[in-house]
Amino acid sequence: MAEFGRYLRLERDLSPHTVRAYLGDVNSLLDHLGGRIEVLEIGVLREWLAGQHAAGKARATLARRTACARTFTAYCHRRGWLANDPGLLLGSAKAGRELPAVLDQRQAEAVLGVASAGEPKELRDQAMLELLYATGVRVSELCALDVDDVDRERNVIRVLGKGRKERVVPFGAPALRALDRWCIHGRPLWVRERTGPALFLGVRGGRIDAGTVRRVVHARVAQVDGAPDMGPHGLRHSAATHLLEGGADLRSVQELLGHASLNTTQIYTHVSIERLRAAYRQAHPRA
Structure with a gap:
């Protein structure tokens, strides 16, 4: 497990979150094997995944665990711990693609237009919200x-x-x-010796964490009547949808969001179509 974790971090360059998830998945698989890696073959892999499905695991979780299993068996085969790589015979489990909840443009204006005082926290929160919606960056990137x-x-x-x-x-x-406003009137008041170059800070002067950003977004969106509950990823969805509704081409939106595949970006075209259908049904006399 320790060697596999180092491989994921140093050679695959996966994020800490993904490494933790993969190691948890492998622990589950090894528990199913009773710790005997030599019995790992395609039938056992399918049995393990079937058990996960029967336990009610989400499709996204099953898709990740399938990908993890293939990565793990390939690694074990290269290390000589398995004579063959059973993961090559494992089919791909595709995660379900639910349409994300998004703000309409009026709601987005209301979220960003909430009056705030000139305190550092309000200045920081407003800057984070503006930047999340303006750029569509992920919370980790922010x-x-x-x-x-x-x-x-x-x-x-x-x-x-x-x-x-x-x-x-x-x-x-x-x-x-x-x-x-944040950098001139807010951030200098929170800077400490250990602050470093971080753009957004917590109240103690350290780099802000994703949990704090999520709480800020949830709280601000909750102040807008009719807005769906959402976190930073919802603002990312909203930004992408509004770009497409405004005439941006799909390839440009893909580049802005940092999607490796255009297929990932295409979900926002479905969001726009669904919103168009809803408006049509509501407004057209013969809908």
Whole structure:
């Protein structure tokens, strides 16, 4: 397990969250094997996954565990712990793709237009919300931003995304104004010796964590009547949907969001179509 964990971190360059999930999946598989890796073959893998399905695991979880099993068996085969790689015979379990909840443009304006005082926390929260909606970045990408990642002359931020792939994402004037207010009037009051270059800080001066950002987003969205409950990923969904509704092409949205595959981005076209259908049914006399 220790060697497999090092392989995932150093050679596959997976995120800490994915490494933890994969190691948990392998522990579950090894428990099913009774710790006897030599009995690992395709029938046992299918039996393990069938047990997960019977236990009511979500399709997304089953898809991840299938991918993990294939990665693990390939690793064991390369190390000589298995004579053959049974994962090659394992079919792909596809996660279900539910349409994400999104804000409409009026609700998005209301979320960002909530009046706030000039306290550091309010300045920080407003800057984070503006940037999340303006750029569609992931919450982990937002938390990892440093002060120097913001280019105020070109109105872009430099983001290090999944797989350590760097991309440049533009943002608009409202986000720039909110960032300037935070950086000039808020952030200096929270800076400590150990703060470092982090753009967004917690109240104790350290880099902000994803849990805090999620609480901020949930609380702000809850203040808007009729808005669906959502976290940072909901703002990402909303930004992508509004870009497409405004005429942006799919390839540009893919690049902005940092999706490796265009198929991932295409879900937002379905969101836009569903919203169009809903508006049609409500407004057309012969719908």
